Amino acid sequence: MSDISSASNMSSLAADLTIVREFLDRTNIPAELRVTERDALISQIKELLQTRRAKLVAHYYTDSLLQDLAEETDGFVGDSLEMARFGRDCEGEVLIVAGVKFMGESAKILSPEKTVLMPTIEATCSLDIACPIDRFSEFCNEHPDRTVVVYANTSAAVKARSDWVVTSSIALDVVDHLQANGEKILWAPDKHLGSYIQKTTGADMLLWDAACVVHEEFKSRGLTDMQQIYPNAAILAHPESPAAILDVADIVGSTTQIIKAAKNISNQEIIVATDKGIFHKLQQVAPDKKFIIAPTAGNDATCRSCAHCPWMAMNSLQGVVNSLLNFTNEIKVDDSLACRAMVPLQRMLDFANSNKLKVQGKA
Ligand code: 13P
Ligand code: SF4
Numbered sequence: 001m002s003d004i005s006s007a008s009n010m011s012s013l014a015a016d017l018t019i020v021r022e023f024l025d026r027t028n029i030p031a032e033l034r035v036t037e038r039d040a041l042i043s044q045i046k047e048l049l050q051t052r053r054a055k056l057v058a059h060y061y062t063d064s065l066l067q068d069l070a071e072e073t074d075g076f077v078g079d080s081l082e083m084a085r086f087g088r089d090c091e092g093e094v095l096i097v098a099g100v101k102f103m104g105e106s107a108k109i110l111s112p113e114k115t116v117l118m119p120t121i122e123a124t125c126s127l128d129i130a131c132p133i134d135r136f137s138e139f140c141n142e143h144p145d146r147t148v149v150v151y152a153n154t155s156a157a158v159k160a161r162s163d164w165v166v167t168s169s170i171a172l173d174v175v176d177h178l179q180a181n182g183e184k185i186l187w188a189p190d191k192h193l194g195s196y197i198q199k200t201t202g203a204d205m206l207l208w209d210a211a212c213v214v215h216e217e218f219k220s221r222g223l224t225d226m227q228q229i230y231p232n233a234a235i236l237a238h239p240e241s242p243a244a245i246l247d248v249a250d251i252v253g254s255t256t257q258i259i260k261a262a263k264n265i266s267n268q269e270i271i272v273a274t275d276k277g278i279f280h281k282l283q284q285v286a287p288d289k290k291f292i293i294a295p296t297a298g299n300d301a302t303c304r305s306c307a308h309c310p311w312m313a314m315n316s317l318q319g320v321v322n323s324l325l326n327f328t329n330e331i332k333v334d335d336s337l338a339c340r341a342m343v344p345l346q347r348m349l350d351f352a353n354s355n356k357l358k359v360q361g362k363a
Contacts, residue, residue, distance in 0.1 A: 023129055083103055100123045108338065117331070119316060121331070128189075130209075147164065159341040160344075187208065217296035235250050237251070271294050
């Protein structure tokens with residue numbers, strides 16, 4: 001019998017949300033630039049990338065200008081894991097990571113010899129915030145019989161306390177494999193992703209209680225209404241979305257899997273339940289299709305994270321310039337912590353290789 005349960009012995013989710021709110025209150029979205037300012041910054045970045053022997057690595061959720069710039073300068077746009085793998089394998093001495101803090105940390109863990117910078121170090125993730133190492137460690141200690149599997153959206157310290165790190169593109173395969181070995185799992189931090197994996201694999205999973213502030217906003221009622229307007233549209237959803245969304249989705253997958261599906265699916269209209277930063281790449285890979293953002297709980301000012309991650313939005317052209325010019329916002333991970341965090345990360349990479357799975361982040 002599989003057993004799905006929430007971490008009921010943890011402090012309440014309300015306490016976590018208070019901390020998340022504090023971080024959200026500190027976010028500040030860069031102001032719109034005039035075209036001349038924008039073009040001047042782009043030229044300056046191109047020059048700095050060369051003189052600093054640096055590569056720009058951007059996530060699909062960041063500003064389209066940063067994504068284009070990364071590709072034009074032989075950098076990289078992709079999901080969190082592939083960003084780190086590109087960083088590890090590329091020739092530059094400096095990586096400038098446009099994304100959120102855990103991505104900078106993963107890049108540093110996989111590339112200890114490189115200088116890893118970020119346009120802002122204030123950019124974090126509600127999943128990372130809601131899974132502090134001290135409480136997480138206690139939770140693990142209370143369940144020593146369970147294999148600890150954590151999502152990549154966690155701090156280096158949480159990774160170091162785990163047996164496996166997974167991204168959304170490989171989580172199902174890893175849990176399937178562990179279940180076949182008869183292992184019981186302690187999963188953190190995303191409860192929706194954990195619950196989706198549990199339902200799909202039937203594994204015995206104990207779940208941490210945290211969620212992504214962006215995906216949590218997608219609402220099934222609005223989605224049903226939207227389906228009346230677009231009856232022929234396919235629904236593609238990221239597994240950080242609530243179960244009611246995943247239940248009606250045609251395809252559930254990571255950012256990379258969503259982009260691939262959008263290209264291959266025959267539907268001309270596609271409703272997408274993930275951060276709208278991904279629309280830039282979606283429109284590039286399938287220019288003739290119509291992409292529609294799935295409905296969220298609030299609108300404009302009433303919604304803090306209407307399908308766009310407030311932390312991803314903090315990455316700006318000006319931030320890239322400042323960081324490259326002055327080597328500010330450098331990501332450092334303590335050596336011994338990095339060594340310990342590398343073990344579960346490497347386990348995932350080896351698993352992907354030995355199973356001929358493509359844990360790919362480039363669509
Ligand atoms: P990926 O691992 O697909 O890049 O997703 C990261 C993320 O933060 C999704 O919200
Ligand atoms: Fe974290 Fe959600 Fe932002 Fe992704 S979109 S970085 S999971 S808060």
